Amino acid sequence: MTSGTQDPDASRDAPPAEAPGPAEASAGLSARDExxxxxxxxxxxxxxxxxRAIREQLGISPTRYxxxxxxxxxxxxxxxxxxxxxxxxxRVRDARRARR
Known part of the structure; x- marks a missing residue:
């Protein structure tokens, strides 16, 4: 290899330039979760x-929701x-727990 060329495999081993943003992070959620x-x-x-909206839009019971x-x-x-x-x-959940 000459000094002016780069190894094409070197970029595969490099770490990503930055952490994933919110769009990539939300990829871990299912459509139902969203x-x-x-x-x-x-x-x-x-x-x-x-x-009513929970049952109609999500097709699940409010308890499951x-x-x-x-x-x-x-x-x-x-x-x-x-x-x-x-x-x-x-915050709401933590306040309810604190009242118990």
Whole structure:
């Protein structure tokens, strides 16, 4: 090899230039997980319309929805995808735990 040429395999062994951004980090979430966060992001006038939307849009029961949502609060991919919603829900969860 001459001094003016580069080894074509050298770039494969190099570390990535920077950490993945939010778009790449959210790749770890399923479409259902993203839909759960989208439902939670909305403002609801009461529990009835929200439960109806959960059943119609996600096709799951509200109980299952809250189980999935609670698991998402501890998922770093969910935090990267929607930090405002996840941090708000973490604060609410922590406040409820502190009251017990």
């Amino acid at each position: 839909a759960v966060l989208a439902v939670e992001r909305r403002s609801w006038p009461g529990p009835g319309p929200k439960e 809250y189980q999935l949502l609670n698991a998402l609060l501890d998922d770093p991919h969910a935090l990267a995808h929607d930090p405002v919603t996840v941090n708000r829900l973490r």
